[in-house]
Amino acid sequence: MALDLDAEQLDRYSRHIIMDDVGPEGQAALLDSSVLVVGAGGLGAPVLQYLAAAGVGHIGIADDDVVELSNLQRQVIHGNDDVGRPKVDSAEEFIAALNPDVDVDTYETRVTQDNAESLIEGYDVIVDASDNFPTRFLLNDACMLADKPLSHGAVYKFEGQATTLTGGPCYRCLFPEAPPEGTIPNCAEAGVLGVLPGTIGAIQATEVIKLILDEGDTLEGRLLAYDAGGMSFDFVPIAPNPECPVCGDQPHIDSVTEGEYAGACTLGD
Amino acid sequence: MRWKLFATLSETVGDNVLEVSVDAEEPTLRDAFDALLAAHPELESQVLDEEGALQDHLRLLCDGEDPFHSAEGWETDLGDVEELAMFPPVTGG
Numbered sequence: 001m002a003l004d005l006d007a008e009q010l011d012r013y014s015r016h017i018i019m020d021d022v023g024p025e026g027q028a029a030l031l032d033s034s035v036l037v038v039g040a041g042g043l044g045a046p047v048l049q050y051l052a053a054a055g056v057g058h059i060g061i062a063d064d065d066v067v068e069l070s071n072l073q074r075q076v077i078h079g080n081d082d083v084g085r086p087k088v089d090s091a092e093e094f095i096a097a098l099n100p101d102v103d104v105d106t107y108e109t110r111v112t113q114d115n116a117e118s119l120i121e122g123y124d125v126i127v128d129a130s131d132n133f134p135t136r137f138l139l140n141d142a143c144m145l146a147d148k149p150l151s152h153g154a155v156y157k158f159e160g161q162a163t164t165l166t167g168g169p170c171y172r173c174l175f176p177e178a179p180p181e182g183t184i185p186n187c188a189e190a191g192v193l194g195v196l197p198g199t200i201g202a203i204q205a206t207e208v209i210k211l212i213l214d215e216g217d218t219l220e221g222r223l224l225a226y227d228a229g230g231m232s233f234d235f236v237p238i239a240p241n242p243e244c245p246v247c248g249d250q251p252h253i254d255s256v257t258e259g260e261y262a263g264a265c266t267l268g269d
Numbered sequence: 270m271r272w273k274l275f276a277t278l279s280e281t282v283g284d285n286v287l288e289v290s291v292d293a294e295e296p297t298l299r300d301a302f303d304a305l306l307a308a309h310p311e312l313e314s315q316v317l318d319e320e321g322a323l324q325d326h327l328r329l330l331c332d333g334e335d336p337f338h339s340a341e342g343w344e345t346d347l348g349d350v351e352e353l354a355m356f357p358p359v360t361g362g
Contacts, residue, residue: 039362041362042361042362043362044362129362130362131360131361131362132360132362133358133360136360153362154358154359154360154361154362155359155361155362156276156277156359156360156361157276157280159275159276159359160359161358161359174328174358175326175328175358176325176326177325177326178326178358178360179324179326179357179358183277183315183326183357184276184277184357184358184359184360185277185361186360186361186362187361187362190361192361197361197362225275225356227275227285229285230285234273234333234354235333236328236330236333236335236354236356237330237333237334237335237338237339239335239338239339
């Protein structure tokens with residue numbers, strides 16, 4: 001592993017380097033790592049901020065949206081002047097201004113059944129900071145099949161959920177199928193406390209950094225359920241489901257290019 | 270029995286912690302679930318599918334454990350259980 005941190009890096013990352021649990025080796029691992037963040041919105045903003053600040057050397061950003069004024073109540077990497085611009089462009093500029101050590105690749109696209117496999121290929125860790133069930137199930141399946149660790153985060157009004165998936169149990173072990181369409185509203189439909197995705201996104205960034213450092217205990221095998229209203233943290237165990245269609249004993253999903261991810265995300269047997 | 274509900278479920282009943290008495294001598298998870306729906310029929314359309322079974326996307330917990338994995342599922346004896354919980358997934362980002 002390259003330990004050739006230059007003088008500026010030794011200064012920039014000094015609070016990491018001074019820690020036994022990170023040190024120059026851990027910082028070098030961060031600089032050598034690559035993370036794909038799917039979604040540059042409420043969750044993606046803090047994820048990108050903290051991964052870039054930490055010196056994750058290669059960050060990919062996938063998002064097909066443009067910045068809207070109503071995003072700025074929570075999507076803290078975008079500014080007033082970015083309204084109308086692609087979120088990936090605004091996010092890339094934010095990172096460039098924060099840390100020149102980070103190489104950024106942008107993908108102004110939705111993650112689809114056709115591009116999911118090629119998008120995640122080449123990245124060490126994937127972050128689901130998306131805002132819809134079809135993308136979440138697609139990323140879960142693609143990451144399980146490609147054996148890529150996936151950080152999951154999602155928010156609703158005052159409540160958030162986060163977990164870390166590393167080859168099983170997976171998101172489908174807990175929630176085999178998405179709710180019927182229209183059952184669980186997204187932020188645009190239901191609203192969201194602006195700071196909530198900041199909390200959940202910061203937890204996702206924490207998990208990614210721990211995975212890269214191989215340090216600490218992640219949320220593997222448990223879903224964190226955070227309620228900002230009651231300021232309470234609950235954990236839901238995620239047991240491996242032998243009947244899971246993607247990571248069970250006899251999985252029948254062997255590619256994400258087949259099956260149906262739109263609507264209710266039901267996959268045919 | 271104390272029930273803790275999350276996200277859309279707590280919104281529907283207007284509270285995230287409910288006390289629901291269960292009228293059975295040795296109550297099971299099924300008894301407590303039926304009592305919850307009897308006390309809050311407004312939940313029914315949200316938690317039951319067309320066949321009257323629990324929606325696939327909802328998870329139940331007994332004192333933080335999945336009774337369908339670590340206990341007897343619907344027949345789980347609630348003798349020592351203090352809190353039940355019901356979760357939907359959320360998806361905003």
